[in-house]
Amino acid sequence: MKTRAAVAWKAGAPLTVETIEIGGPKAGEVLVEIMATGVCHTDAYTLSGADPEGLFPAILGHEGAGIVREVGAGVTSLKPGDHVIPLYTPECRQCKTCLSQRSNLCTAIRSTQGKGVMPDGTSRFACDGGEVFHYMGCSTFSNFTVLPEIALAKVREDAPFDKICYIGCGVTTGIGAVTNTAKVWPGANVVVFGLGGIGLNVIQGARMVGADKIIGVDLNPAKVEMAKKFGMTHFVNPAEVGHDKVVEAIVDLTGGGADFSFECIGLPVTMRQALECCHRGWGESIIIGVAASGQEISTRPFQLVTGRVWKGTAFGGARGRTDVPKIVDWYMEGKIEIDSLITHTMPLDEINTAFDLMHEGKSIRSVVTF
Numbered sequence: 091m092k093t094r095a096a097v098a099w100k101a102g103a104p105l106t107v108e109t110i111e112i113g114g115p116k117a118g119e120v121l122v123e124i125m126a127t128g129v130c131h132t133d134a135y136t137l138s139g140a141d142p143e144g145l146f147p148a149i150l151g152h153e154g155a156g157i158v159r160e161v162g163a164g165v166t167s168l169k170p171g172d173h174v175i176p177l178y179t180p181e182c183r184q185c186k187t188c189l190s191q192r193s194n195l196c197t198a199i200r201s202t203q204g205k206g207v208m209p210d211g212t213s214r215f216a217c218d219g220g221e222v223f224h225y226m227g228c229s230t231f232s233n234f235t236v237l238p239e240i241a242l243a244k245v246r247e248d249a250p251f252d253k254i255c256y257i258g259c260g261v262t263t264g265i266g267a268v269t270n271t272a273k274v275w276p277g278a279n280v281v282v283f284g285l286g287g288i289g290l291n292v293i294q295g296a297r298m299v300g301a302d303k304i305i306g307v308d309l310n311p312a313k314v315e316m317a318k319k320f321g322m323t324h325f326v327n328p329a330e331v332g333h334d335k336v337v338e339a340i341v342d343l344t345g346g347g348a349d350f351s352f353e354c355i356g357l358p359v360t361m362r363q364a365l366e367c368c369h370r371g372w373g374e375s376i377i378i379g380v381a382a383s384g385q386e387i388s389t390r391p392f393q394l395v396t397g398r399v400w401k402g403t404a405f406g407g408a409r410g411r412t413d414v415p416k417i418v419d420w421y422m423e424g425k426i427e428i429d430s431l432i433t434h435t436m437p438l439d440e441i442n443t444a445f446d447l448m449h450e451g452k453s454i455r456s457v458v459t460f
């Protein structure tokens with residue numbers, strides 16, 4: 091069948107909306123009609139050409155929500171009409187990692203996903219007779235897409251697609267880092283470096299679990315108002331206190347150091363500050379930000395010897411099929427907020443505007459609706 095999709099033909103060029111050819115779902119696969127998709131930094135990173143694993147031409151997008159339209163042979167957990175969120179981190183419940191219950195980094199389809207193809211080694215997309223790659227196993231910038239059954243979370247049907255698509259990456263990454271990776275306890279002091287879309291979700295996750303002080307760190311004072319609305323109690327601007335005094339300022343504010351810190355920027359220098367502002371003996375720092383390819387982090391080993399812990403998290407440590415439906419429930423029950431984070435909504439034809447707004451720092455999240 092044919093569908094409309096925004097195609098990334100080459101690095102650095104705008105996407106173009108094309109009518110493409112999409113193959114039906116093979117065994118274990120599901121055809122999904124995407125109703126809405128967010129545009130995330132990772133899409134922009136790959137499109138820029140800086141991602142060493144980026145493949146072209148490809149259909150980008152990994153933050154979607156939609157409806158199952160057809161299932162392939164052997165699919166048992168989903169049926170046409172089910173509402174779903176695609177998962178770039180699948181959950182097979184059978185691989186060593188899934189069975190360990192210690193990590194969400196399911197390995198079932200990792201190698202083919204990284205090569206831009208389905209688990210059988212082929213793509214379902216073609217345009218002008220040539221093969222087009224899948225992206226992060228999702229390709230939500232297409233009105234119809236094909237995913238493995240294990241890469242779809244079934245969610246409740248009363249949840250609005252143009253809001254819950256954000257749970258497919260940003261919301262879960264931020265909130266999951268708090269609830270799954272750090273397991274922040276009530277009364278903890280939390281520091282959040284970077285008050286963008288990810289940092290704001292860390293903040294509301296920290297508020298949800300009952301954190302005491304929630305300290306935000308950002309160079310842009312325009313971020314303060316929104317961060318306070320989401321639960322930030324204190325703000326540190328490195329440009330005001332001095333970049334070499336950030337750690338000291340936080341140690342003072344927390345009476346000795348943070349119980350938890352979250353780096354949501356992607357810079358080695360702030361990753362180091364985030365570790366070193368943690369409380370001696372137990373403070374844990376969680377890296378969420380993705381640093382540019384080839385960069386390295388450093389600190390004095392004494393920081394770890396004296397009990398600080400350095401960790402990282404992908405997709406908020408969430409096991410997608412199990413945890414994503416719960417986060418949709420939290421949204422529908424009013425425990426977390428999404429609506430005000432979606433600052434722009436546009437049709438597929440205007441998808442390049444979403445990238446412009448992101449680069450200009452004018453959006454928190456843009457959502458494309460089909």
Ligand SMILES: NC(=O)c1ccc[n+]([C@@H]2O[C@H](COP(=O)([O-])OP(=O)(O)OC[C@H]3O[C@@H](n4cnc5c(N)ncnc54)[C@H](O)[C@@H]3O)[C@@H](O)[C@H]2O)c1
Binds near residue numbers: 378
């Ligand atoms: N680990 C994961 O699973 C995962 C998933 C999604 C995104 N990410 C990463 O999370 C990071 C944040 O994403 P986002 O969408 O929130 O980005 P964003 O650009 O919206 O926010 C970044 C914020 O950091 C601030 N900032 C920049 N440099 C700073 C500095 N030196 N000191 C203090 N503040 C500074 C900016 O003003 C901005 O408010 C990115 O690196 C992204 O790639 C990780």
Ligand SMILES: [Zn+2]
Binds near residue numbers: 133152
């Ligand atoms: Zn993302």
Ligand SMILES: [Zn+2]
Binds near residue numbers: 180182
């Ligand atoms: Zn698995």
